[in-house]
Amino acid sequence: MTAPLLDVQDLSVEFHTDGGVVHAVSHADMSVPESGILGLVGESGSGKSVTSLAVLGLLGTRRARITSGRILFRGEDLLQKSPAELRALRGRHIGLVSQNALSALDPSFTIGAQLVEVLRRHQRLDRRTARARALESLQLVALPDAERRLRAYPHELSGGQRQRVVIALALACRPELLLADEPTTALDATVQKQILDLLLSLNAELGTAILVVTHDFGVVSHLCRTVTVMRRGRVLEAGTTERVLTAPEHPYTQALVKAVPRLRLGADERAVPRQQRRLPEFTEVLTAVEG
Ligand code: ADP
Numbered sequence: 656m657t658a659p660l661l662d663v664q665d666l667s668v669e670f671h672t673d674g675g676v677v678h679a680v681s682h683a684d685m686s687v688p689e690s691g692i693l694g695l696v697g698e699s700g701s702g703k704s705v706t707s708l709a710v711l712g713l714l715g716t717r718r719a720r721i722t723s724g725r726i727l728f729r730g731e732d733l734l735q736k737s738p739a740e741l742r743a744l745r746g747r748h749i750g751l752v753s754q755n756a757l758s759a760l761d762p763s764f765t766i767g768a769q770l771v772e773v774l775r776r777h778q779r780l781d782r783r784t785a786r787a788r789a790l791e792s793l794q795l796v797a798l799p800d801a802e803r804r805l806r807a808y809p810h811e812l813s814g815g816q817r818q819r820v821v822i823a824l825a826l827a828c829r830p831e832l833l834l835a836d837e838p839t840t841a842l843d844a845t846v847q848k849q850i851l852d853l854l855l856s857l858n859a860e861l862g863t864a865i866l867v868v869t870h871d872f873g874v875v876s877h878l879c880r881t882v883t884v885m886r887r888g889r890v891l892e893a894g895t896t897e898r899v900l901t902a903p904e905h906p907y908t909q910a911l912v913k914a915v916p917r918l919r920l921g922a923d924e925r926a927v928p929r930q931q932r933r934l935p936e937f938t939e940v941l942t943a944v945e946g
């Protein structure tokens with residue numbers, strides 16, 4: 656058995672706030688295989704984003720304390736790395752796709768300038784080569800008319816196009832792992848599907864592993880091969896997507912899956928509009944289950 660690309664072991668993260676200690680993540684384990692796609696699912700506040708920020712080494716600024724665990728990336732513990740080492744890793748080996756494409760892009764620079772900047776920050780490239788690689792990146796994410804888009808500013812693009820640019824930026828240096836935190840939540844249904852298909856094709860073409868944070872079982876069933884379910888900072892269940900969606904073991908996961916009945920229809924599932932496969936609110940399910 657080969658070691659996973661990313662292996663989070665026994666991770667605990669707490670925040671010290673004026674209101675007391677918040678146990679955001681408690682002894683969580685999860686792993687992403689080389690070229691795999693893991694879905695990290697759970698209701699709002701379950702510790703998904705805090706886990707992915709820990710992987711990126713971006714918790715330091717947020718009064719967070721990591722009280723246990725290891726985060727092994729290619730066998731090396733990211734928790735032992737210096738801030739400079741983590742900076743070098745981000746973008747180059749671990750790319751980030753955030754939920755809000757607008758906030759990820761700088762409104763005052765062209766798309767081309769932002770791609771060139773990322774490429775030159777991590778790799779010794781002359782301007783001309785960086786420019787050529789920037790164009791390649793836009794072509795990779797199937798942005799039509801890529802040559803012209805290099806000169807465009809973020810506000811000149813649609814929401815879906817901007818999310819493609821954010822993915823192009825994240826993949827510009829060909830990282831081994833992509834962290835995508837709710838990558839399609841801000842997009843309308845048809846564009847969501849296009850972005851998910853793009854992520855699938857990039858995974859197939861480049862072998863980029865993906866850790867996708869989501870509260871949407873539609874995203875999980877479309878994109879992920881394995882799933883880890885979190886609630887209140889703890890991992891409740893993990894397994895292949897097929898097993899978790901068809902034979903969930905934990906009562907909480909069972910309730911979640913039951914709340915999306917069409918997921919169990921297998922082949923018929925594709926005929927069901929995505930909106931109907933999405934959970935309205937995890938908390939509503941909980942109230943129903945826990946009375
Ligand atoms: P999710 O992404 O699953 O919705 P988060 O990982 O963002 O949840 O948050 C997990 C828990 O940590 C929540 O209870 C949240 O309120 C808390 N939390 C996150 N960031 C901070 C912070 N900077 N200070 C205090 N508490 C935080």
Ligand code: MG
Nearest residue numbers: 700703704705
């Ligand atoms: Mg979150």
